[in-house]
Amino acid sequence: MFIKLKDIQNYVSEITGTTAMVFCGTGAMVIDQQSGGAITHVGVAITFGLIVSAMIYALGDVSGAHMNPAVTIAFAAIKLFPTKQVIPYILSQVMGALIASFTLKYLFPQNKMLGATIPTGSEGQSFILEFILTFILMLTIMQVAKGSKEKGLFAGLAIGSVVLLEAMFAGPICGASMNPARSLSPAIASGHLEHLWLYITAPIAGALLGVFTWKFLNLTHSEEAAETA
Secondary structure, eight states: OOOOHHHHHHHHHHHHHHHHHHHHHHHHHHHHHHTTSSSHHHHHHHHHHHHHHHHHHHHHHHHOOOOOHHHHHHHHHTTSSOGGGHHHHHHHHHHHHHHHHHHHHHHOTTOSSTTOOOOSSOHHHHHHHHHHHHHHHHHHHHHHHHSOHHHHHTHHHHHHHHHHHHHHHHHHHHOOOOOHHHHHHHHHHHTOOTTHHHHHHHHHHHHHHHHHHHHHHTOOHHHHHHHHO
16 A cells, blocks of 8 residues: 555654754753853743744644644544544654754763753642643644634744743743653653653643543534534
Protein backbone atom coordinates (compact mmCIF):
# COMPACT_ATOMS: atom_id res chain seq x y z
CA MET A 1 0.00 0.00 0.00
CA PHE A 2 1.36 3.38 -1.02
CA ILE A 3 1.24 6.38 1.28
CA LYS A 4 -0.79 9.20 -0.17
CA LEU A 5 0.97 12.44 -1.07
CA LYS A 6 -1.36 14.35 1.25
CA ASP A 7 -0.37 12.12 4.16
CA ILE A 8 3.32 12.67 3.47
CA GLN A 9 2.72 16.41 3.30
CA ASN A 10 0.92 16.27 6.66
CA TYR A 11 3.75 14.36 8.32
CA VAL A 12 6.44 16.65 6.91
CA SER A 13 4.39 19.64 8.05
CA GLU A 14 4.16 18.27 11.61
CA ILE A 15 7.88 17.47 11.65
CA THR A 16 8.71 20.96 10.39
CA GLY A 17 6.37 22.79 12.75
CA THR A 18 7.41 20.86 15.84
CA THR A 19 11.09 21.21 14.96
CA ALA A 20 10.71 24.97 14.64
CA MET A 21 8.70 25.29 17.85
CA VAL A 22 11.09 23.26 20.00
CA PHE A 23 14.20 24.71 18.38
CA CYS A 24 13.14 28.32 18.92
CA GLY A 25 11.37 27.84 22.26
CA THR A 26 13.87 25.65 24.07
CA GLY A 27 16.63 27.33 22.10
CA ALA A 28 15.66 30.61 23.74
CA MET A 29 16.00 28.91 27.13
CA VAL A 30 19.43 27.52 26.24
CA ILE A 31 20.72 30.81 24.84
CA ASP A 32 19.35 32.66 27.87
CA GLN A 33 21.47 30.40 30.08
CA GLN A 34 24.52 30.64 27.83
CA SER A 35 24.32 34.43 27.64
CA GLY A 36 23.83 35.03 31.35
CA GLY A 37 20.17 36.00 31.09
CA ALA A 38 20.21 38.19 27.98
CA ILE A 39 16.85 36.89 26.78
CA THR A 40 15.13 36.75 30.21
CA HIS A 41 12.13 34.67 31.24
CA VAL A 42 9.79 37.14 29.56
CA GLY A 43 11.74 36.80 26.33
CA VAL A 44 11.52 33.02 26.48
CA ALA A 45 7.74 33.18 26.95
CA ILE A 46 7.39 35.61 24.03
CA THR A 47 9.56 33.35 21.85
CA PHE A 48 7.36 30.34 22.54
CA GLY A 49 4.20 32.30 21.81
CA LEU A 50 5.51 33.84 18.60
CA ILE A 51 6.89 30.61 17.12
CA VAL A 52 3.64 28.76 17.83
CA SER A 53 1.69 31.59 16.21
CA ALA A 54 4.02 31.66 13.19
CA MET A 55 3.85 27.91 12.60
CA ILE A 56 0.06 27.89 12.79
CA TYR A 57 -0.11 30.52 10.06
CA ALA A 58 2.64 28.82 8.03
CA LEU A 59 1.43 25.21 8.28
CA GLY A 60 -2.14 25.26 9.56
CA ASP A 61 -3.63 24.80 6.10
CA VAL A 62 -1.41 21.76 5.46
CA SER A 63 -1.64 19.54 8.54
CA GLY A 64 -3.59 21.62 11.03
CA ALA A 65 -0.31 22.49 12.79
CA HIS A 66 -1.01 20.35 15.84
CA MET A 67 2.68 20.16 16.86
CA ASN A 68 1.48 18.49 20.07
CA PRO A 69 0.53 14.85 20.74
CA ALA A 70 -1.99 15.96 23.39
CA VAL A 71 -3.82 18.07 20.80
CA THR A 72 -3.86 15.24 18.25
CA ILE A 73 -5.20 12.76 20.81
CA ALA A 74 -7.88 15.20 21.97
CA PHE A 75 -9.07 15.89 18.40
CA ALA A 76 -9.30 12.15 17.76
CA ALA A 77 -11.18 11.55 21.03
CA ILE A 78 -14.20 13.50 19.74
CA LYS A 79 -13.84 12.19 16.19
CA LEU A 80 -12.57 15.43 14.68
CA PHE A 81 -9.37 13.68 13.54
CA PRO A 82 -8.92 10.23 11.93
CA THR A 83 -7.86 7.62 14.48
CA LYS A 84 -5.55 5.96 11.97
CA GLN A 85 -3.55 9.19 11.68
CA VAL A 86 -2.93 9.62 15.42
CA ILE A 87 0.22 7.47 15.66
CA PRO A 88 1.82 8.86 12.45
CA TYR A 89 1.16 12.40 13.63
CA ILE A 90 2.61 11.73 17.09
CA LEU A 91 5.67 10.03 15.59
CA SER A 92 6.15 13.03 13.29
CA GLN A 93 5.86 15.46 16.20
CA VAL A 94 8.32 13.50 18.34
CA MET A 95 10.74 13.23 15.40
CA GLY A 96 10.60 16.98 14.85
CA ALA A 97 11.15 17.69 18.53
CA LEU A 98 14.12 15.31 18.67
CA ILE A 99 15.68 16.95 15.62
CA ALA A 100 15.43 20.30 17.39
CA SER A 101 16.84 19.10 20.73
CA PHE A 102 19.77 17.21 19.25
CA THR A 103 20.58 20.17 17.01
CA LEU A 104 20.70 22.35 20.13
CA LYS A 105 22.86 19.74 21.84
CA TYR A 106 25.30 19.91 18.92
CA LEU A 107 25.31 23.71 18.98
CA PHE A 108 25.58 24.02 22.76
CA PRO A 109 27.24 20.80 24.00
CA GLN A 110 28.10 22.38 27.35
CA ASN A 111 24.46 23.06 28.22
CA LYS A 112 23.21 20.39 30.61
CA MET A 113 19.44 20.99 30.45
CA LEU A 114 18.71 21.86 26.78
CA GLY A 115 15.37 23.36 27.80
CA ALA A 116 14.15 20.32 29.73
CA THR A 117 11.04 20.86 31.87
CA ILE A 118 11.85 20.28 35.54
CA PRO A 119 9.47 21.10 38.43
CA THR A 120 10.84 23.64 40.90
CA GLY A 121 8.36 22.42 43.51
CA SER A 122 6.63 19.07 43.96
CA GLU A 123 5.61 16.81 41.09
CA GLY A 124 1.99 17.07 42.24
CA GLN A 125 2.10 20.85 42.01
CA SER A 126 3.50 20.75 38.48
CA PHE A 127 1.05 18.02 37.42
CA ILE A 128 -1.93 20.17 38.43
CA LEU A 129 -0.45 23.23 36.76
CA GLU A 130 0.26 21.39 33.51
CA PHE A 131 -3.24 19.89 33.57
CA ILE A 132 -4.93 23.28 33.99
CA LEU A 133 -2.67 25.04 31.49
CA THR A 134 -3.33 22.44 28.79
CA PHE A 135 -7.06 22.51 29.52
CA ILE A 136 -7.13 26.28 28.88
CA LEU A 137 -4.98 25.92 25.77
CA MET A 138 -7.15 23.14 24.31
CA LEU A 139 -10.34 25.05 24.99
CA THR A 140 -8.91 27.99 23.07
CA ILE A 141 -7.71 25.80 20.21
CA MET A 142 -11.15 24.22 19.83
CA GLN A 143 -13.01 27.52 19.82
CA VAL A 144 -10.85 29.17 17.16
CA ALA A 145 -10.40 26.01 15.09
CA LYS A 146 -14.08 25.09 15.00
CA GLY A 147 -15.67 28.49 15.42
CA SER A 148 -16.62 30.98 12.71
CA LYS A 149 -14.36 31.79 9.77
CA GLU A 150 -13.56 35.13 11.38
CA LYS A 151 -12.36 33.37 14.53
CA GLY A 152 -10.25 31.03 12.41
CA LEU A 153 -8.37 33.96 10.93
CA PHE A 154 -7.13 34.81 14.42
CA ALA A 155 -6.25 31.22 15.36
CA GLY A 156 -2.50 31.74 15.30
CA LEU A 157 -2.72 34.96 17.31
CA ALA A 158 -5.11 33.51 19.89
CA ILE A 159 -3.28 30.22 20.43
CA GLY A 160 0.15 31.84 20.43
CA SER A 161 -1.08 34.39 22.97
CA VAL A 162 -2.33 31.65 25.30
CA VAL A 163 1.02 29.85 25.06
CA LEU A 164 2.83 33.13 25.81
CA LEU A 165 0.53 33.95 28.73
CA GLU A 166 0.84 30.54 30.35
CA ALA A 167 4.59 30.32 29.82
CA MET A 168 4.91 33.79 31.34
CA PHE A 169 3.29 33.05 34.69
CA ALA A 170 3.69 29.28 35.14
CA GLY A 171 7.01 28.66 33.41
CA PRO A 172 9.16 29.32 36.50
CA ILE A 173 7.27 26.64 38.47
CA CYS A 174 6.43 23.78 36.08
CA GLY A 175 8.02 24.79 32.79
CA ALA A 176 4.61 25.33 31.14
CA SER A 177 5.18 22.55 28.65
CA MET A 178 1.57 21.66 27.73
CA ASN A 179 3.10 19.36 25.14
CA PRO A 180 4.52 15.83 25.61
CA ALA A 181 6.78 16.10 22.55
CA ARG A 182 8.22 19.42 23.72
CA SER A 183 9.19 17.83 27.07
CA LEU A 184 10.23 14.42 25.74
CA SER A 185 12.91 15.56 23.32
CA PRO A 186 15.06 17.74 25.63
CA ALA A 187 14.66 15.11 28.36
CA ILE A 188 16.13 12.48 26.05
CA ALA A 189 18.84 14.77 24.69
CA SER A 190 19.89 15.95 28.15
CA GLY A 191 19.31 12.69 30.00
CA HIS A 192 16.92 14.31 32.50
CA LEU A 193 14.09 11.77 32.38
CA GLU A 194 13.21 11.83 36.07
CA HIS A 195 9.99 13.88 35.86
CA LEU A 196 8.97 13.03 32.31
CA TRP A 197 5.88 11.04 33.26
CA LEU A 198 3.99 14.09 34.46
CA TYR A 199 4.78 16.09 31.31
CA ILE A 200 3.28 13.30 29.22
CA THR A 201 0.20 12.43 31.27
CA ALA A 202 -0.90 15.86 32.56
CA PRO A 203 -1.09 17.59 29.12
CA ILE A 204 -2.98 14.65 27.61
CA ALA A 205 -5.47 14.59 30.48
CA GLY A 206 -5.87 18.38 30.37
CA ALA A 207 -6.40 18.39 26.61
CA LEU A 208 -9.04 15.65 26.86
CA LEU A 209 -10.95 17.58 29.51
CA GLY A 210 -10.66 20.72 27.39
CA VAL A 211 -12.02 19.10 24.26
CA PHE A 212 -14.95 17.42 26.03
CA THR A 213 -15.75 20.65 27.87
CA TRP A 214 -15.82 22.48 24.54
CA LYS A 215 -18.10 19.81 23.09
CA PHE A 216 -20.51 20.12 26.01
CA LEU A 217 -20.58 23.92 25.87
CA ASN A 218 -21.34 23.81 22.15
CA LEU A 219 -23.95 21.04 22.32
CA THR A 220 -27.01 21.97 20.26
CA HIS A 221 -30.58 20.95 21.03
CA SER A 222 -30.63 18.50 18.11
CA GLU A 223 -27.42 16.87 19.28
CA GLU A 224 -28.75 16.68 22.83
CA ALA A 225 -31.91 14.97 21.61
CA ALA A 226 -29.88 12.51 19.51
CA GLU A 227 -27.62 11.64 22.44
CA THR A 228 -30.53 11.06 24.83
CA ALA A 229 -32.60 9.07 22.31
